[in-house]
Amino acid sequence: MKPINETDIEKAKVLLKQGIPKEKIAKALGISEDACEIAAARLRNEKLGKTSYNNLYMTLTDLRFATNEEVAKYRAERLKCGHIVEIGCGIGLQSIAFAKTCKKVTAIDIDERKVGYAGKNAAEAGVKNIEFMHGDALKLAKNIKKADIVFCETERDAEEEERKIENIRPDIKKVLETCGKLTKDICIEVPPQVKEIPFDCEKEYLSVGHELNRLDLYFGKLQKADISAVALPAGDRLEKKGEEELSPSPPLKYLYETDGAVKKAGLEPYIPAKGLFICGEYLTSEKKLESPFFKAVFEIRRKCRGLKEIMSALKKEGCGKVILRIKISPDKYWEERKKYESGLEGNETCHLFSAKNEMLVCKKTP
Structure with missing residues (x-):
């Protein structure tokens, strides 16, 4: 088999961009399948941006777990x-x-x-x-x-x-x-x-762009806390100190989706923001709060009961696109979403949450 070289990898990249399968490229050019695999992985990384190094040697599987x-x-x-x-x-x-x-x-x-x-x-x-x-x-x-x-x-x-x-x-x-x-x-x-x-170790959860990414266990002198969470790339950090709990509350004016690492670590009570309450899987407050540990903030525009009220609220909010944030089977998501979007003619995007017997029509805030 011909050794891998950069010239072959670049040739394979050109043909892969044209939609030609790796196997056919290897046979047509007389190059190794490994070179084609590396080319495919580099193209995938250009889309994902997982690393800034452009000419790495890796397979698609290597990139997935890198x-x-x-x-x-x-x-x-x-x-x-x-x-x-x-x-x-x-x-x-x-x-x-x-x-x-x-x-x-x-x-x-x-x-x-x-x-x-x-x-x-x-x-x-x-x-x-x-x-x-x-x-x-x-x-x-x-x-x-x-x-x-x-x-x-x-x-x-x-x-x-x-x-x-x-x-x-x-x-x-x-x-x-x-x-x-x-x-x-x-x-x-x-x-x-x-x-x-x-x-007996520190359990540190890491997120990238607020999405849960890694869990590292620290032993010996490396241990700084029992449980911690770090939001990357900024590097904001939370640690568990003592026992804290958030009081439950019905949905107030704002809903918060928390950082993936913070949520997995169970550190929502340690977010330094006054006036936060727990509301099901989300946090809520009467006044809008700021924190690097919030993945997204939503303003509750209307509380509804039944499809008729929901559709009326969506139209009044000028909605044309509805993001469902309710528990629903993945294979039924689009069918359910189309049900709410049917007849809407606006340009706004609304997010639909459920809270006990109510549906919350929300808009994402800047």
Whole structure:
């Protein structure tokens, strides 16, 4: 098979943009399918903007699971040290970020292809202080004499319906036992959907653009709190301090959708804003409040009962588009939405919420 080179990747990108399948391109040009896969991944990244590096070596699957650049930068600052050991480096995006804040990075992965790609990606990023190693990380870690911090990016079955700590690879207990001989300062990434975490550590939930993205467990001196949430890219942070609760309330004048990390961490009561109440899955207040932990703010324009009242309210608000924020089966969403949009002629967008026996016609505020 012909070795991968940039010329072939660029040729494949041109044909992929024309809608030609990867397999046909490889045969027609006499190039490797790997080159076509890399081209497809680069095109996808141009749309997603997951990383600012344009010429990375990666597959579409690599890109799907790769660390978001904002997350990588944040972690690199928090884990800044002399020597960091990274377990499960993948294609090296987190390794590259570590290389910019740490003096030395030892990056390990059991997948030989990924290690090869990671080396090329580090060269693309212009960093030279990373030592990439291929093999079983827990076995290789025994040969490392000294490290300030160990970071472990775990793997899990992408199709797993329920995230469980015991299904994560490598086994977290073994990571703590083996790497604990190097340092007690360990950070382990786990799926943010994991419900039970039976470890004494800080559980830090991260969001990017207010969407839940990662969950990191901090051990040793790295632990700053019991539970925390960080909203990226700004880096605004909440910590659980004591026991706080929000009082329940019927919907007031404003509804708030909270940041994904804050919501998953259960830290809504710690948002520093006076006059907030809990209203089902949302927060509510009489006066409009500002916070970097609000994903969206909605003004309640009308409260309705029954379809006739709802349709009348939507027309009075000049609505032409309705976003449903009610519990509904995905396969029935558009059918239900068309029911409300039928007969509307306005240009405004309204959001429809449910609250016990009422439907709330709302508009998103700037």
